[in-house]
Amino acid sequence: MNRIILIGNGFDLAHGYPTRYEDFINWYWNKRVDSFNGNLTPTSKDCLCSIKMTSKNTYNCWNVFAFNLPRFLHKLSGQEVIQSLKNESELYEFTLSPFFKSICESIETKGWVDIECAYYNHVKICLDAAKHSDNNTISISIEQLNHQLEYLRKLLIEYLKSLQYYNRGNEDISNIIYGAFNPDDISVSNQDAYNAHCENYGTLIPDGKDAEVKYGNKIFSNPCNVLLLNFNYTPIAIAYLLIQTEELKYGGDITTGAIKSR
Structure with missing residues (x-):
């Protein structure tokens, strides 16, 4: 019997890396503020957010604004x-795209966001709006929404690649990945297959004076092979590969590594 480990963002968080969407959005705002430097216009804009200085503003451009920010x-x-x-609505016109606004609001209220779900909801809004409109604007609206999603994806990859990673694993996590099967995790329909696996590949006897009380007559056995399927853009799973395959990739592609159990 083999084991497949599906690796998502929780894996990165368990290693202490700031890979929550909230961390990403905070990085985005840092990036936006940094872009004020050298901007000689009263407008700072991308497809997600527009910030314009009003006529009441004493600054004539964002470069002057940035120069007056505290630096130390x-x-x-x-x-x-x-x-x-x-908060300074008389001095600045602050506008978020509806899609990005829903993302920010979800993070602020829930602490997390399902971007795919938010995207799907806005696709439905676009389609519903098209049904009640005489103008053929649906393709433009969908196109803009897709552009924003792709823009976010590229920014997210840029952010994750900017983090500093360490090629070392966590012993507790490693023990879970390569540890023996727990008989309680085997479904009833696969008990015969598990028993056959134990006969072919041997069993383990738990150590310790409390082992008999804790485990009883349960039979433990190691997996034959372990497969890591990494759906993240980060290389953290590499630290757990015993044998790295040529197909191993990260940074936009799914990381796959077939590794033999130790």
């Missing part, structure tokens, strides 16, 4: 700068 003591994060701009 009491330096503000990008998120703090953006929040201050949102």
Whole structure:
């Protein structure tokens, strides 16, 4: 019997890396504020967010605004700068695309977001709007939505690649990946297959004076092979590969590594 490990974002979080969507959005705001430098216009805009200085603003461009930000003591994060701009509605026109707004609101209220679900909901909104409109605007709306999703995807990859990773694993996690099968995890329909596996590949006897009380007559056995399927853009799973295959990839592709159990 073999074991397949499906690796998602929780795997990165378990290793202490800031890979939540909230971390990504905070990085995005830092990036936006950094882009104020050298911007000689009163408008800062991308497909997700537009910030315009109003006529009441004493600054004539974002470059001047950036020059007046504290750089050392009491330096503000990008998120703090953006929040201050949102609070000054007479001086700044702050506009989020509906798609990006729903993402930010979900993070603020729930602490997480399902971007695919948010995208699907806005696709439905576009389709519903088209049914009640005489103008053929649906293709443009969908096109803009797709552009925003692709823009977010590229930004997310850029953010994840900017993090510093360490090629070392966690012993507890490694023990779970390569540890013996727990008989309680085997479905009833696969008990015969598990018993055959134990006969062919041997069994383990738990150590310790409390083992008999804790485990009783349960039969433990190691998997023959372990397969890691990494759906992240990060290379953290590489630290757990005993044998790295030529197909191993990350940074936009699914990482797959077939590895023999030790």
